[in-house]
Amino acid sequence: MSAAEQAGLRTGEVAEQAGVNIQTLRYYERRGLLAEPHRSNGGHRLYPPDTVALLNVIKAAQRLGFTLDEVADLLDAGRRRHPSPDLRERAIGKIAEIDQKIADLTTIRASLTEVVDARCDSLTNCTCADCPIPYLTIGTTRPSGDRA
Amino acid sequence: MSAAEQAGLRTGEVAEQAGVNIQTLRYYERRGLLAEPHRSNGGHRLYPPDTVALLNVIKAAQRLGFTLDEVADLLDAGRRRHPSPDLRERAIGKIAEIDQKIADLTTIRASLTEVVDARCDSLTNCTCADCPIPYLTIGTTRPSGDRA
DNA sequence: TTGCATCCGGTACCTGGGTACAGGCTTACC
DNA sequence: GGTAAGCCTGTACCCAGGTACCGGATGCAA
Numbered sequence: 001m002s003a004a005e006q007a008g009l010r011t012g013e014v015a016e017q018a019g020v021n022i023q024t025l026r027y028y029e030r031r032g033l034l035a036e037p038h039r040s041n042g043g044h045r046l047y048p049p050d051t052v053a054l055l056n057v058i059k060a061a062q063r064l065g066f067t068l069d070e071v072a073d074l075l076d077a078g079r080r081r082h083p084s085p086d087l088r089e090r091a092i093g094k095i096a097e098i099d100q101k102i103a104d105l106t107t108i109r110a111s112l113t114e115v116v117d118a119r120c121d122s123l124t125n126c127t128c129a130d131c132p133i134p135y136l137t138i139g140t141t142r143p144s145g146d147r148a
Numbered sequence: 149m150s151a152a153e154q155a156g157l158r159t160g161e162v163a164e165q166a167g168v169n170i171q172t173l174r175y176y177e178r179r180g181l182l183a184e185p186h187r188s189n190g191g192h193r194l195y196p197p198d199t200v201a202l203l204n205v206i207k208a209a210q211r212l213g214f215t216l217d218e219v220a221d222l223l224d225a226g227r228r229r230h231p232s233p234d235l236r237e238r239a240i241g242k243i244a245e246i247d248q249k250i251a252d253l254t255t256i257r258a259s260l261t262e263v264v265d266a267r268c269d270s271l272t273n274c275t276c277a278d279c280p281i282p283y284l285t286i287g288t289t290r291p292s293g294d295r296a
Numbered sequence: 297t298t299g300c301a302t303c304c305g306g307t308a309c310c311t312g313g314g315t316a317c318a319g320g321c322t323t324a325c326c
Numbered sequence: 327g328g329t330a331a332g333c334c335t336g337t338a339c340c341c342a343g344g345t346a347c348c349g350g351a352t353g354c355a356a
Binding site: 060061062063064065074077078087088091092094095098099101102104105106108109111112113115116 | 209213222240254261264
């Protein structure tokens, strides 16, 4: 059993297993998404094994359109055992955001399904001559009043 | 009735109504998201009125984590009356992506709800001492094999 | 103890999605 | 027809999120 096995994963291992760049690990550390890991005597980082899972979480959240700052918030909210009232507030806000996202995605999904199910395809000469923008409904439910 | 009324909206009007920058309109035009509008004799752009709605759609899709290229694809898919088989293929792919996004969002939502509902809050000294990463499940369902 | 793969910090660079500015022409209203 | 607001093209710049590169130090196995 080598020393590495009991001390943790090194950057290269984490990066490889999580499918991210080594530089990205250090970047996330700077951004506060990854806690500073332990170091070897020589100063090399040694990560706890669940870091890989955490990175997958981060990447998943990003794919959903959250910024790194937001991801940091989400992780923070989830991490604390007894969230402060403030944190609760923000979590509630995030839930509302998420609900909106889900609603929008559902609308887009429906539109795409129509395309695939050939609502227009088979009708070929689709009744809705001016059918150009099928996702229009999304626009009408946008979250905060943009319009004057 | 002025000439403008029958010819279309000018950039400033569209930008204002859609809540975007004028520069953004031209940027979208360059990127192919907005068709080149008609021009006045003097060369000023004159947009059809539904451009505003279209912009809202674009912005909504962006909030959901789609890139501009992807938005362009989505719009394209929705626009065609009789989609080519290829387009159908891509639409199907997008639907799968969207389903994944919805699933992930749902998971995150559930985790946040737990936080808000004080599953830990009231337990204060939460049983799950190592509860640190509640969204872990997301990572395990990530879309395409990242791992070697 | 040598040698190669890795890792270190620091800095520079890249892409996506915009945004700002300069210098000049149009529009619209008096 | 004068003039202010608005628009034109072109180019430069900005921010987020990474990536690449550099010169030097570590890790570890033979």
